[in-house]
Amino acid sequence: MPIAVLRAETFYLPPPTQPRNAWDQVPAAERVFRWIEYRLQRRVVPPEATVDQTYFARINGNRWLTDCICGSAQVISPTDPRYACTECGWGWCAVTFPADVAAVEASLLELAPHLRHWWNELDPLNPVQPEPPAEEPQ
Ligand SMILES: [Zn+2]
Numbered sequence: 777m778p779i780a781v782l783r784a785e786t787f788y789l790p791p792p793t794q795p796r797n798a799w800d801q802v803p804a805a806e807r808v809f810r811w812i813e814y815r816l817q818r819r820v821v822p823p824e825a826t827v828d829q830t831y832f833a834r835i836n837g838n839r840w841l842t843d844c845i846c847g848s849a850q851v852i853s854p855t856d857p858r859y860a861c862t863e864c865g866w867g868w869c870a871v872t873f874p875a876d877v878a879a880v881e882a883s884l885l886e887l888a889p890h891l892r893h894w895w896n897e898l899d900p901l902n903p904v905q906p907e908p909p910a911e912e913p914q
Pocket residue numbers: 844845846847848861862863864865866
């Protein structure tokens with residue numbers, strides 16, 4: 777069985793002193809706040825409201841990821857397409873995933889996990905941008 781692309785719910789897991797399913801009731805987008813608290817031993821409170829911002833999801837090294845305007849990034853999930861930043865506090869933002877998440881993940885499974893990368897073609901941060909139209913000869 778190939779290694780699955782990691783999502784928030786398979787990346788941000790409870791500490792080994794707790795049962796593996798201890799966070800199963802925590803929404804996927806909020807698991808990072810639990811994870812940061814135990815990993816860094818500091819309180820991080822998710823924002824209470826939403827902001828008018830949408831980020832694009834991408835796959836980086838086999839993880840669904842999005843980038844924050846502050847330069848931070850975190851693992852996200854198509855099962856809960858929201859993002860709030862544990863670094864700068866910005867959020868909750870909507871996250872745009874591809875229409876067919878399973879097809880994108882399946883298209884990468886032949887590759888070793890560290891080689892699995894994918895960008896939304898509409899993402900302005902996508903390093904592969906469409907060619908500008910050729911200029912007509914004068
Ligand atoms: Zn941020």
